[in-house]
Amino acid sequence: TVMLDLMPLADNDRWGAVLAYLAVIGMAYSVGNFLLIVALKWLVMGRYRKRADPMWTPFVWLSEGITSLYEGMAAPNFMRYLRGTPWLPLAFNVLGCKIGRGVYMDTTDITEFDCVSIGADSELNAGACPQTHLFEDRVMKIDHVSIGERVYMGPRSAVLYSAVVGNDAHLGALTLVMKGEHIPAGSRWAGCPASPDRA
Template sequence: PPLAALAGAPLLLAAGLTACLLTTLAKWLLVGRFQPGERPLWSSFVWRNELFDTFVEVLAVPWGAGAHLGTPALNWWLRSLGARVGRGVWCETYWLPETDLVSLGDGVSVNRGCVLQTHLFHDRIMRMDTVRVADGASLGPHSIALPGTTIGTGASIAASSLVMRGETVPGGTRWAGNPIAGATPPRADGVLPTEEAA
């Protein structure tokens, strides 16, 4: 039994790495590089994209990526899928549907359960756009940023908040709500006020 346990760890690690590599390969073979734009619901692109998403959720996350949320290993994997991930990024989510359309600046914090939603369907048309999170910005747990959003340098989005499609969040401000509202500007010294002072 002790030998089996010792052998099991490297096997599980190899299985996780293989799952992530196969998912990366599937992404590039099935859909290539994502671009902002529109695609009809019943097009082969949408179904190939859904198949890629199945690789992510059924293969990569349970076998590998899910155990590495918030680690440099996840950042490397997201980069292999085409996401632009800066240095020192804390990314505790794998919900970046069209990875090429996501840009995370240096020191960004994307907390557990966040969704960087790069597409929406309207009138049976899939519309894709970028989600940009600038240096030092943070998204609280279970927040959602919809397509076409830009979150400015050092901006903070509170937990369970929704950044609506096409919104630009100014740098150094704090927002909360579904949808977000009530910006709190930084103090003169550039520090955000505490909850008690707000």
């Protein structure tokens, strides 16, 4: 019906109205995708908590369903346009994350939202990932990822579940912080797995 509505405007050379109409429809579609995922996340999953469930159980299927819908609808149609703006942390907080003020995020790679906390003035660069779950021996294990204040996460770096990154820590590009590790405040780490950066 959008095209049918636009045809009379285009026939009358009202291109400004065509562009305005498309902008409004596009924005409504994007925001609608996000709001649908927010509603489904809270209605179906509620609040994510630390847990371990066998792969072939309803919880895992529902969780993966919400993740797939988020990654297929909200992330490409809404969240990616907020990357690098103050609005992306706010959108993640609506989904359940605990993200402080002044956080710069150039990534939409978060799944179990309630299990992520990021301190104020931290920087998560392109593709950086607080990874709150892993499948181990056909068991989905979920736990919290805690990232302190003023932390720098380089592009494509990842922090696995149960890990804590202290304030003012620096994780280089492609750094992998293993599950359960504690990165001391003010330290510099790089590599896969992460080790102290001597550079």
